[in-house]
Amino acid sequence: MNKSLLSVLIAAASVPAFAQHQQFTMQEATLGIKTNLAPQNLKQLNWIPGTDAYVYAVGSKEQEALLRTIVPQMKADTLLRLTDINNGLSLSKPLTALPSVEWIKRNECYFSDGNDYYTGTLKNNRWEFSKWCSLPENAENIQVDNHSKQIAYTIDNNLFMVDVYGKTQQISNEPNKDILYGSAKVHRNEFGIAEGIFFSPKGNMVAFYRMDQTMVNNYPIIDWSTNPGKNTDGKYPMAGGTSHEVTLGVYNPITKKTVFLNTGTAKDHYLTCITWSPDEQYIFIAILNREQNHLWLNKYDAKTGAFVNTLFEETDSKYVEPQHALTFLPNSNNEFVWWSQRDGYMHLYHYNTDGKLINGVTKGDWLVNEIVGENAGSKELIITATKESAKEKHIYSVNWNNGKMTLLDNAAGVHTAIVNEAGTYVLDKYQSADVPRNIVVKAVNSKWNKTILQAADPLASYERPKIENVELKADDGTPLYGKIIYPTGFDAHKKYPVIVYLYNGPHVQLITNGFPASGNLWYEYMAQHGYIVFTMDGRGSGNRGLKFEQATFRQLGTAELDDQLKGVDYLKSLPYVDANRMGIHGWSFGGFMTTSMMLRHPGIFKCAVAGGPVIDWSMYEVMYTERYMDTPQENPDGYANNNLLTKVKNLNGKLLMIHGAQDPVVVWQQSMKFVKACVDNGVQLDYFVYPGHEHNVLGKDRVHLMQKITDYFDEYLK
Template sequence: MKRILLLLTGFVISGLQLSYAQQRMYTMAEATNGLRQALMPERLKQFEWVPGENAFTRTIINKGAVTWIKYTVAGTKTNADTLLTLADLNQQLFSSQPLRGLPAIHWINANSAWFNVANTIYSGQLLNGAMQFTTWCSLPADADNITVNPQCRHIAYTVKNNLFLRTADGSVKEVTNDADGNIVNGRTVHREEFGIDKGIFFSPKGDLLAFYRMDQRMVNDYPVIDWSVTPAHAYIIKYPMAGGKSHEVTLGVYQPSTGKTIFLKTTGEADHYLTCVTWSQDQQSVYIGLLNRGQDHLWLNEYSATTGELIKTLFEETDSKYVHPSHPLTFVPGKPDQFIWWSDRDGYTHLYLYNTKGQLQKQLTKGAWVVNELAGFHAPTHEVVITAAKEGPMEKHAYAVNLKTTGIRRLDQAAGWHDVQLNSNGGYLLDTYSSKETPAVARISDVRGKWQETLLSSADPLKEFKRPEIKQVTLKADDGTPLYGKLILPVDFDSTKKYPVIVYLYNGPNVQLIRNTFPYSGNLWYEYMAQRGYVIFTMDGRGSANRGMAFEQATFRELGTVEMNDQLQGVAYLHSLPFINRQKMGVHGWSYGGFMTTSLMLRHPGVFQAAVAGGPVIDWSMYEIMYTERYMDTPQENPEGYAAANLLTQTKNLQGHLLLIHGTNDDVVVWQHSINFLKACVDNEKQVDYFVYPGHLHNVLGKDRVHLMQKITDYFDNYLRPGL
């Protein structure tokens, strides 16, 4: 009886504490970085499938103890075995300077693994059910782009602008030796457009190495100033601006056994783009998506890996606006003559099955929705596993598509945004997802749908906070296209009051803000501002991602026009709400959103009384070639479009209060954009507010981001909140 009374008393006290805790307001630090730190929902740590097995590893932290555990799927359950603890690893290797956490450990095969600490590579072997690590090798301190090949244990890496290969026998081969630092080997090219995220490509067996070589000597120099030293120092980068000289890229193939490199003969325009680099399964050839500078004509070419000669063009793709290849070929397991190709040719991103003769076998997916990722294959059922927006653009789900019949079946049940990983044989699936009501769930299941087990279901890290009501909004563009947005109401909302409003936007290509994820607001700063009495509105207009090509290409050659019309539909909706104060409206965005924010203030003056534009593109002729020319063509081809979008010529229209913010070391939207804007404002006798973040790149991250968001908040408070 006493124990029951204590439990009941504890329940009452806990209830009182919960009631009080639910009234918590966010601090600025929590609103800014909380989702990356203490307020981040619990997630799986260092999950990785074990090659060749129905098993996976993950890191567990329990009462300060860090453990690396292997889980083997056995029938209808998983069996766990501890492979390594942090204490064991420190005893093995780091007794003099213990690690504070387990590094990211990657499997080589089912019995061996590796990790990297400070450019020293360590390899481990399973012995009696435990992992024993030893030093594999030490790479130069300035080695970068470290790529370990598990098949033959070669390690490729770059030092400055050159590429090196450490072979399995320990010898180091200098693959390139370019003295001119403007010739760059083994790194990403084309400013990481076209899905390019690496410059090193091992062959399937790992004994051959393909790599990008980028010659950017012809590209204009551009200074990025380091203000942290006296005198300040100028770092010279190469920045290819729209309409100007672009770099020239080739692809080399290095053979370690001979020490020789041949370059594929990708003839044509010197400044074309080489994308979708893929080795053939027999290592005899390399496939490249060759895209012209105008980005409206793609050739999928096959080149000999031994001579560099063009073998054949498998097929071509053209589009009156642009072709946007972003994925390499994916070969069907067990069928080296069949591969899957991604294409937008029917208006949506879908998958197509081809043979290596270039003959289309079938379109695998079809409909008014886009494929998001290709996760892998399940050979016994002849299926490829994908994620797609089939249920609607605000959700992403996993599906299995039959390679023979093109039949499609959904692999998950819960609403939300799902990311998946398949094990090596495709029989088991890790599904991690969140939604409006679900902070984070990780579930492993049989791809056939016969069994599943929940590995993690995160508690709500925001349950103690006073959170706003969030409403889903669907509007229509001027052509009838549905537009999806969210309206975030102030806490303690009173429909008889008038509230200031902040419109947050991006609305540029390849980005989607409105999704069914946790938190449903999409950003804790929105909720922080709602706690301070603001209405927040955000919407994806035409031009943004995950809605198909007609939606994305609506802005072609006139960036900042159609998107603003859509955002003004949002403004009209806000004006229709009786609780919105039309004289207290603000707008904020960063990067493309900064361009949109500044455009709205200049091209539609008077709509907003206050605005904050971060890292804004001001003049598209000063932005990088690959991105800008895709959506605008060149300034020479489209002078009217560039002129209409050039905000330097429109500062005379400025009404209201505009704050521009820029990182001084921004190498994406270079600082000159906003500097030139200031000069134009001075020339037109227009007052504008300005703030810079010394040493920061395109985004202000880390602890300084708290300062940034406080400055933005103070600015809106100063002009929109007085009198509340």
């Protein structure tokens, strides 16, 4: 072999080894997992209604198209091209990318380009496109009803709709800007609320929230980008204070009349789980009292607004938290599935509209995450649940009459499911610690399956740290799940600084069997720069059942800190942990936890970074705070114990506090009052503000944020 050829082979052989020592840039550590380091995916993956065919986007630029595949034959063809759209519409400014296509039925779709909406119909293997409508530029809360091809939307505080004839109807004409129609911000998006407009099943009527905020205190949010700064008053109901009042209206576009449902006299009760009956005769609403410990599932006449009856009630000594609308069973006007945590975990219950419990559908020390489909023929729901592991999510079919469950996937990890209309096939997308993304199409009632994507590891060329799962126990014996991430090039004979990242608040779970195994590339960046990183879900976190979550009731920041201290004890027991160089970081509830740890257990951590922190729970919003803390009037000791303004003198170490200047969730005043308390008590605090950002610092500025946090730990822990 000649020397030149030998040198080429040696160089080629050395590339993978060299490449595997590549380190993340801060840009990659912050944004990479959603951009250049994201696992391969199939864009616009979905089922075509009424068929056993799925589509996804292929190609790029002007060659982009939707590929259709018929199962189980796996016969593929090109269904729709970007050129078909541009040629069919003859736009003055052609589309440069395939728009997001939404299916109305098997041969009909729609898409939008900005606020312009278009429809497409497949006739004789040829697409015909036409302009549907144009919405005003300031339209918000847009809801499209596929069945009737109508669109409802809001402008400022009023509600409008484009009817079946393409005419715009103004549903409300409210001059008071503090009375909102159709807003998705009702009850500050608690109780599973994500929208404020609800078309009836056939599109003959539209229900909507009406939220009156006139009685709620104004709260200033300052826009500092103008000169002078501009105040845009919002409404912010704080714990124990006056809350807004909500009702539900029903509009008939034929008669152009609105009726409001008679939902009762308690003006500050909560209305959620809005559900139409399939025959459009009734609307069901879960009414929750202000104390959040008593729920009524009520039935109302959609035409008159009259209260019909209460189907059943639910109570709890701590709180009831409804989060899901009713799921009516196929071909039935009087049988539905209800979600409830009454047995300690979120499960499904089969009811009829007389309020009779027919049977429990699911049961056990695990919880249901989603209903993703239904199969009328086999009387089965397709669900995702934590039955195999609290750190995973799997797909099951379950018979709604007898509760028989069948696991539909066979791989560890976190699975999401897209189900065809008949409930006979599932697109299973999953990840795990060592699987970036796989997508499998499978039959629900047979073993047939086909893998359609196995994504390569986008992190294969990077120097990756060793990651271990950790299980500790709370004071009451409850298992606590965590992860420890070791420095790259780890040497057990050395001592390393440690960063603890935490959240530990309701509805959030950090520890899952997902990709990447670390959970966050910034953790790995820090490991590449010589840190041990530790994170753990303590009691109060999500996805572990009601007892686990309610352990923090009326004393936020107490049991959670006790659990995080178990993690601290574990870290201190490791010979390679330098207990004198420990830092802690969290955002939002995690910012509250970080600050609490520094003040209530001073001296453990040398430095900390707290982002967007709640400092005084009496200044946080009504719905969330009163669920977990009751009101300040009912629980003065709980609020006092966790008020961090009274504990600033305890600070023993360096604390950097960060806040978004336009934060409407944890208002800026929270950390500003903490700054003032530090000044009053002669306590030094490091503080930074991100103008133009709300509760989270997003986009390119997030790289700046994570660099600032990293620099702070480097300064005080290295």
